[in-house]
Amino acid sequence: MPALSPEISPATKASTHPPPSTTETTPTIPRSTPPPLLTAEFPLPPPVPPKKGNIPKGMLAGIGIGAIFMLVAVCIFLAFYGRWNRKKTREQGSRHYNSEAPPQNKEGAAASHPPSSSANRSLKPPPPPPPSSSANRSLKPPPPPPPSSSANRSLKPPPPPPPTSSSSANSSLKPPPPPPPSSSANSSLKPPPPPPPSSSANSSLKPSPGIVFGSSPITFTSEELEIATNSFSKENYLGKGGFGLVHKGVLPNGTVVAVKQLKPESGQGESEFWTEVDVISRVHHKHLVSLVGYCNCRNHRMLVYEFIPNNTLEFHLHGKGKKKLKWPTRMKIALGSAKGLSYLHDDCQPKIIHRDIKADNILLDDNFEAKVADFGLAKFFPESDTHVSTGIKGTSGYIDTEYASGGKLTNKSDVFSFGVVLLELITGREPYSMLNWARPLLMQALESGNYNDLIDPSLRNRYDSGEMTRMVNCAAACVLHPANLRPPMSEVVS
Numbered sequence: 001m002p003a004l005s006p007e008i009s010p011a012t013k014a015s016t017h018p019p020p021s022t023t024e025t026t027p028t029i030p031r032s033t034p035p036p037l038l039t040a041e042f043p044l045p046p047p048v049p050p051k052k053g054n055i056p057k058g059m060l061a062g063i064g065i066g067a068i069f070m071l072v073a074v075c076i077f078l079a080f081y082g083r084w085n086r087k088k089t090r091e092q093g094s095r096h097y098n099s100e101a102p103p104q105n106k107e108g109a110a111a112s113h114p115p116s117s118s119a120n121r122s123l124k125p126p127p128p129p130p131p132s133s134s135a136n137r138s139l140k141p142p143p144p145p146p147p148s149s150s151a152n153r154s155l156k157p158p159p160p161p162p163p164t165s166s167s168s169a170n171s172s173l174k175p176p177p178p179p180p181p182s183s184s185a186n187s188s189l190k191p192p193p194p195p196p197p198s199s200s201a202n203s204s205l206k207p208s209p210g211i212v213f214g215s216s217p218i219t220f221t222s223e224e225l226e227i228a229t230n231s232f233s234k235e236n237y238l239g240k241g242g243f244g245l246v247h248k249g250v251l252p253n254g255t256v257v258a259v260k261q262l263k264p265e266s267g268q269g270e271s272e273f274w275t276e277v278d279v280i281s282r283v284h285h286k287h288l289v290s291l292v293g294y295c296n297c298r299n300h301r302m303l304v305y306e307f308i309p310n311n312t313l314e315f316h317l318h319g320k321g322k323k324k325l326k327w328p329t330r331m332k333i334a335l336g337s338a339k340g341l342s343y344l345h346d347d348c349q350p351k352i353i354h355r356d357i358k359a360d361n362i363l364l365d366d367n368f369e370a371k372v373a374d375f376g377l378a379k380f381f382p383e384s385d386t387h388v389s390t391g392i393k394g395t396s397g398y399i400d401t402e403y404a405s406g407g408k409l410t411n412k413s414d415v416f417s418f419g420v421v422l423l424e425l426i427t428g429r430e431p432y433s434m435l436n437w438a439r440p441l442l443m444q445a446l447e448s449g450n451y452n453d454l455i456d457p458s459l460r461n462r463y464d465s466g467e468m469t470r471m472v473n474c475a476a477a478c479v480l481h482p483a484n485l486r487p488p489m490s491e492v493v494s
Contacts, residue, residue, distance in 0.1 A: 218293030222300040256307040287340030289373040314359035327463035336370035342489035357417035397431035412483040419478025428456030
């Protein structure tokens with residue numbers, strides 16, 4: 001019996017025998033035995049080292065750009081929100097003063113608005129009034145009396161002190177001017193004194209008798225004024241002023257006007273033109289010429305005044321062939337022009353210095369009421385100033401000698417010029433070199449009481465001696481040196 005060979009394990013066979021050829025069948029490994037995972041020939045690969053940064057550079061750039069856009073968007077939103085918030089605040093304040101309170105039904109809810117979280121809102125000035133958080137809080141506006149006991153009420157904050165609320169079901173606020181009292185269901189709250197101004201559209205404020213504030217002047221075209229004056233015809237020619245020709249015109253509504261056509265070479269420049277427009281359009285006075293409108297287009301500059309039909313004081317005093325003015329008429333002209341000048345000096349704010357008072361700038365109507373005209377050289381004179389330093393302008397014979405020598409303009413310069421006009425009314429002489437002739441005669445007349453050498457011979461003693469004495473004294477005081485000795489125009493009027 002052959003001897004049995006010892007059993008050799010598969011591992012021993014693999015180590016003692018060479019590897020089988022490719023033709024040989026590879027021994028199969030039982031399914032129950034897993035294949036080896038780690039061998040010396042196939043070691044585990046080393047772990048991948050981590051990268052320095054986990055976020056790519058492109059992503060970082062995108063995040064940065066997005067952050068910038070977000071910042072810009074936030075800034076824009078905050079800007080628009082601020083504007084919207086301010087606008088909303090203004091609208092709330094406007095509604096608080098101007099809008100009516102919503103009508104209330106019997107249960108206290110608003111008929112046309114959603115109910116408030118608080119049944120009764122307490123308004124506390126200044127606007128916008130925040131609503132009260134209490135359900136039923138009585139309104140306590142300062143000063144007393146306390147509000148009425150109605151459940152829902154509207155209150156208008158001061159000034160003036162808050163009004164008492166109406167006890168009717170539907171009360172509304174109507175801001176002045178003026179809230180008329182009403183006994184109906186929708187009664188308005190009437191504020192206490194001071195009373196508001198009149199609600200008439202055409203009412204004018206009258207600070208003193210004969211004074212009203214002027215309205216805005218009308219702007220005309222050159223074609224409109226050419227039609228109104230019939231192409232500036234000779235038939236409509238009224239005269240020649242210092243800066244141009246004056247023609248009579250008729251506007252389409254039938255108003256008769258005087259159109260002063262300024263020539264480019266007249267010497268009245270753009271500033272003088274607008275000064276005259278500004279000064280005359282500010283106020284109207286019985287003894288000041290009113291400005292209707294103006295034209296300033298292309299090379300045409302024209303001023304449109306109210307029409308004064310009876311020419312100038314210079315025309316009636318020194319015009320050839322004219323009937324001499326009687327003494328009562330001269331007194332009337334002197335007093336009227338003094339009132340107009342006094343208004344410019346004392347009642348205007350700021351004060352106005354005419355700077356060209358003369359007989360040719362005092363116009364007369366059919367009743368010989370005087371009106372001061374031509375404000376092209378006028379200057380505003382603030383009350384805090386002692387004088388205005390300016391170039392020497394005016395008319396020879398009427399210019400204040402102190403103003404002419406130093407260039408310091410004050411309202412006393414107008415007083416001097418008015419004194420020369422008074423001397424013209426007294427003597428009937430033209431102003432040129434008249435003052436040198438009149439000064440010694442004034443001194444003699446004041447000392448002796450005899451005015452015969454000074455008075456216009458055409459009067460022929462037909463005058464009131466008391467009025468003549470007062471006018472001579474006023475004329476002498478108005479031309480005194482130094483200027484601070486001259487009286488103000490308000491004293492001349494009185």
